[in-house]
Structures are given as structure tokens and as C-alpha cells.
Amino acid sequence: DIVMTQSPDSLAVSLGERATINCKSSQSVLYSSKNKNYLAWYQQKPGQPPKLLIYWASTRESGVPDRFSGSGSGTDFTLTISSLQAEDVAVYYCQQYYSTPFTFGPGTKLDIK
Amino acid sequence: QVQLVESGGGLVKPGGSLRLSCAASEFTFSDYYMSWIRQAPGKGLEWVSHISGGSSYINYADSVKGRFTISRDNAKNSLYLQMNSLRAEDTAVYYCARVSGDWLGAVPYYFDYWGQGTLVTVSS
Numbered sequence: 001d002i003v004m005t006q007s008p009d010s011l012a013v014s015l016g017e018r019a020t021i022n023c024k025s026s027q028s029v030l031y032s033s034k035n036k037n038y039l040a041w042y043q044q045k046p047g048q049p050p051k052l053l054i055y056w057a058s059t060r061e062s063g064v065p066d067r068f069s070g071s072g073s074g075t076d077f078t079l080t081i082s083s084l085q086a087e088d089v090a091v092y093y094c095q096q097y098y099s100t101p102f103t104f105g106p107g108t109k110l111d112i113k
Numbered sequence: 114q115v116q117l118v119e120s121g122g123g124l125v126k127p128g129g130s131l132r133l134s135c136a137a138s139e140f141t142f143s144d145y146y147m148s149w150i151r152q153a154p155g156k157g158l159e160w161v162s163h164i165s166g167g168s169s170y171i172n173y174a175d176s177v178k179g180r181f182t183i184s185r186d187n188a189k190n191s192l193y194l195q196m197n198s199l200r201a202e203d204t205a206v207y208y209c210a211r212v213s214g215d216w217l218g219a220v221p222y223y224f225d226y227w228g229q230g231t232l233v234t235v236s237s
Contacts, residue, residue: 038222040222040223040224042158042224044158048229049208049227049228049229049230050158050208050224050227051227052223052224052225052226055213055222055223055225061225093157093158095158095223095224097221097222097223100163100172101160101172101174101175102148102160102163102221103160104157104158104159104160105157106157107157107158
């Protein structure tokens with residue numbers, strides 16, 4: 001199974017500042033023949049289901065604000081929120097879909113400083 | 114707008130059974146893999162199972178293999194999860210999710226729509 005890890009476990013960022021969350025997979029999730037990273041990011045607010053933010057490591061889902069961006073390749077990935085808004089307080093999860101079982105990172109809790 | 118509505122959760126004793134349902138609407142249900150994902154109270158997300166559009170391909174997490182059975186009825190736009198031999202560690206909110214896939218619907222990718230979830234509590 002591919003093990004996903006995230007860092008930090010939690011972070012607090014001031015409004016308008018940049019937030020960066022890291023995700024690492026235990027093996028590469030880059031499908032070389034397609035040149036695609038099988039990695040997604042989700043946002044979960046309290047009492048709500050997760051919401052898809054990013055797929056293919058860097059493709060923003062329709063309707064997701066452009067302050068959210070994803071980057072990385074192979075085993076190391078980053079979710080960046082360029083200018084934190086109050087509504088971004090949530091837990092963020094990365095997930096690999098390179099192989100079954102699909103696995104999630106443990107989550108990173110993002111708060112306002 | 115895609116809608117997924119789970120039902121069937123509740124309190125069950127260890128060793129008992131429960132059947133979850135997910136009613137889907139506003140998309141061509143048979144074109145998509147569907148999945149169950151669970152979240153224990155205060156914990157992270159755990160993929161449980163998925164099933165292809167025509168039910169030909171099914172996978173389970175090791176933690177539920179042999180105890181849970183996923184199925185679907187495309188005529189009713191419904192997804193199911195039969196849960197047997199339930200354990201305390203199966204206590205969680207169970208989410209139904211649509212799986213975005215390749216253009217043939219043959220390869221599952223990420224989860225693009227999620228239901229609100231249904232709570233399963235296993236306790237004596």
C-alpha cells in the first residue's frame with residue numbers, strides 16, 4: 001500500500017498570508033507514460049464532507065478560487081493558499097489514486113493566527 | 114447539480130449487520146465508478162471500497178474484506194454497502210462518493226462529489 005504523510009499536522013497563518021501544506025507518498029505516484037501525478041487534495045470544513053480542490057497534483061477543480069494551487073511530482077507535493085481567507089479554515093487531505101487501496105494523508109488542520 | 118444522499122446508518126451491536134444506501138441523481142450513474150469512504154469520529158479519511166459502473170470491478174480495503182459487500186443498482190441509481198460482522202472500529206461516518214475516471218469510465222481516479230454521510234455506531 002502507498003502510505004501518505006503530511007506536514008505539518010497543524011498550522012496557523014494570518015489572514016492574507018501564505019499557507020503551505022506538504023504531502024509525501026511512500027512511492028512515486030507519477031504514471032510516467034501519461035506524465036501525470038495521481039494525487040488529489042481535499043478540503044474538509046467542520047461538519048461537512050470533503051470537497052475536491054485539486055487533482056492531477058496541480059489541476060484546480062472548477063469553482064475553486066485561484067488562491068489555491070498544487071505543485072510537486074513523484075513523491076513530494078505541496079498545496080499552497082496564496083492569501084489566506086477566513087473561509088479557508090479547514091482540514092486538508094492529500095490522496096493518491098495511483099493504486100488500490102486508494103489512501104489519504106492524515107490531514108493538516110489550518111487555522112487563523 | 115450532482116446529488117448523493119446516504120441513508121441506513123444507525124446504532125448496531127458488535128457482530129451485527131447494517132445496509133447503507135446512497136441515492137444518486139443529476140448524472141448518468143452507470144457511467145461512473147462509485148465508492149464508499151469512512152471517517153471515524155475525530156479521525157481522518159479511509160477508503161473502504163469501490164465498484165465500477167457495470168459492477169465488473171470491485172475492490173475493498175483489507176480492513177473490511179470478507180465482511181463488507183458493495184453493490185449497485187443502475188436502474189435505481191443507487192449504491193449499497195452491506196456490512197456484516199461489525200466491530201467497534203467500524204464506527205464512522207460513511208460517505209458515498211462519485212469517482213471521476215477516464216473517458217471510458219474504466220479507470221477510477223479521484224472523488225469529485227461526496228454525499229453528506231451517514232453515521233454508523235457499533236456499540237453494545
